[in-house]
Amino acid sequence: MEDLAARRRRVLVDVDWVADHLRDPSLVLLEVDDRPALYHRGHAPGAQLVDWAADLQDPVRRDLPGPEAMKALWERLGITAGSTVVFYGDLNNWLAAYGYWLFTAFGLPDVRLLDGGRQQWIMRGLPLTVDVTGPRERGGAPDPVLHQEMRAGRNDVVAAARGGHLVDVRTPQEYSGQWLSEPEFPGETAHRPGHIPGARNIPWDLAVSLNGCLRPSEELAELYGAAGLVPDQSVITYCRIGERSAHTWIVLHDLLGYRQVRNYDGSWTEWGSMTGMPIARGSDRGVMPVDFTG
Structure with a gap:
């Protein structure tokens, strides 16, 4: 390896x-x-x-x-x-x-x-x-x-929320529902704030040093391992429009060698704008409803 x-x-x-x-x-x-x-x-x-x-x-x-x-x-x-x-x-x-x-x-x-x-x-x-x-x-x-295996859709996200690892890489304020988007990006919003039930919040910028460079790989492995991610299990990342989650995809898949990582490029602007989608708010991950099929 x-x-x-x-x-x-x-x-x-x-x-x-x-x-x-x-x-x-x-x-x-x-x-x-x-x-x-x-x-x-x-x-x-x-x-x-x-x-x-x-x-x-x-x-x-x-x-x-x-x-x-x-x-x-x-x-x-x-x-x-x-x-x-x-x-x-x-x-x-x-x-x-x-x-x-x-x-x-x-x-x-x-x-x-x-x-x-x-x-x-x-x-x-x-x-x-x-x-x-x-x-x-x-x-x-x-x-x-x-390569479709690098990309996640809504049904993939629902499955990951129940039995895999779904990672929301946005700010804690976006995750909790306090913000629809970061204040400097008012045009990139969904209709509802919050996060996908079952997602854990690991902000993308935890991987970045103060000088803008990525942290040492050993520190990155410790960061995501401590958050409960496992390299041989499926992981889906998402953010607001798919760009920050692409950053975390690179860290997990290409730098750390996680085998099954997909980017949900629809991200929150898709999920948070669709009728009938379950939403969690606050700092708790929440649970995907058992009767929701996507």
């Missing part, structure tokens, strides 16, 4: 690695921000902008992009089967983590995350540019195939 150190090297790159590989023709460096205007104020040389709303979502339905849209995006970005794709962004890599999860879910073989994201690049005083970068090459993108 691959050890934690080897997993970390395969998943994360640091700012020094990126700085040393900026001229590597196989590197595709992608910035994903909550506020795309940050990219135009200055970004790592060679980085291309990926827009969370326009590029990583279906333009009409509340859903992932389809395979054709994903291939068109990969072609636009100059991604080939031999590319090393590195995501980074603001907010300690919230949306960069979603991009990582999405590209991995569609079968891209070498996707990595810049540990510490945009914050770490700037803190280290590394160069920024306002030049808008295009791809080094076009054509040759692989055919995307969605």
Whole structure:
């Protein structure tokens, strides 16, 4: 079994690695921000902008992009089967983590995350540019195939709430029902506050150090083990719109080697807006009603 150190090297790159590989023709460096205007104020040389709303979502339905849209995006970005794709962004890599999860879910073989994201690049005083970068090459993108086992739907969530591990990675205030969403994101709300009955609350940012980098893998293993998670049992993560839960998916599945981890990308904005869905409030996990089938 691959050890934690080897997993970390395969998943994360640091700012020094990126700085040393900026001229590597196989590197595709992608910035994903909550506020795309940050990219135009200055970004790592060679980085291309990926827009969370326009590029990583279906333009009409509340859903992932389809395979054709994903291939068109990969072609636009100059991604080939031999590319090393590195995501980074603001907010300690919230949306960069979603991009990582999405590209991995569609079968891209070498996707990595810049540990510490945009914050770490700037803190280290590394160069920024306002030049808008295009791809080094076009054509040759692989055919995307969605790995459904990385994604959870409502029925999967109901089953996990009863007999698996369902993890709500939002803030305690969102989990308890005090907030519909974090105050700085008023447009990303559901109709009702609270959490899915049976879910335990392990906020995503417990995995992040003050400098924005992920905590050492041994500390992460202890954190999630102490919360009751077991590496060989099924885990489903969710948040509000699927981006923070993608971050925890990376930690559990790719860094710690949990075998069966799925991201419920519909998350609370789906569950908390649908008629008839059971909701728990307060700090207690609650229990999924026995007669609820989803």
